[in-house]
Amino acid sequence: MQPTGYPELDALLPRLAAIGSLEAEALEAERVAILGRKQGVLTQALRALPKLSPDDRRRFGAEANRLKAAFEEAFLAREGQLGTAKAAGPLAGQDLTMPGRGRWIGALHPVTRVMQEVVEIFRELGFAVAVGPEAETEWYNFGALNFPADHPAMDMHDTLYLTEGPRGRGEEGKRDEGRMLLRTHTSPVQIRVMQSGPPPYRVVIPGMVYRNDPWDASHAPGFAQIEGLAVDEGIGFRDLKATLTHFARRFFDARTRVRFRPSYFPFTEPSAELDVECQICHGGGCPACKQTGWMELLGCGMVHPKVLENCGVDSERYTGWAFGLGPGRTAQQRYDIPDIRLEYGGDMRFLRQLAGQDRP
């Protein structure tokens, strides 16, 4: 800036020139010293204007205001520079005009969602939730459930054993003997529930189970199950049918057709498999249901009297039914998931597609 011709104003010119090299704190102090509303040198010079002759007032006023404008511009410019200098720190090299990265919003896993829904439907019917250990003894997993000693499910190639030792189906009273294993179903928790106190029992039992299975489109070595157990006086097969039919219609659709097929489990007699109408073709036949029009939902049956007796429950007085459902299978049916590995593989690209989606 050109000199103003007024020594008191021109004395400020070196300070004007120095502003470009001040750091943040000094810059702010200088701004107050020059332009501050009370003590600012320029402010005070301008405040003296009324005392000057009209002629001087006009000329001096014009020069002082010119200098003030120059200072204001210099302060702004330097602040701007320091602003960019700050961005050169942690944000160096970043394109500040890019849209921000969204945070991931958590969501329930489709299998978890199915499990919670199953639990909720049975909760409405008065069932409580029970859980048990994933590492079990042979007695809880097999023996108490009336598996014969030579049942193929107990073979090494089906069951993941944790300890070595002789095959020990175990006896009541010696139930902690024998090998430890990863439970192959949630049914051992039936036993633990019945041992915990006298009937009646109405529980659902969600949890993970393990089998010596391959990792392919329809198998996983670890997968979820939900068990159900109802034991009381006067419970019959009609209760099983009515409750599980209600459950299937509540879970899928009020008009979904169901059928019970005879089946076999060592711990239930009679035993059945519950099928629901294929949710994709609704009975017409499609690849998902292998042209049958039906999908398997769960295994069930009347609790075998031997199982009740194994738990000290009087099988003359009490009867009951049980079921076991694979929520992974059910989620596959509901969300049309072609490969079980998608459910248990933890691939976020798949999981995010289903996040927040209640129904397909």
Ligand code: PHE
């Ligand atoms: N535990 C059986 C299975 O894993 C399912 C089942 C549970 C069947 C309860 C009947 C009663 O396949």
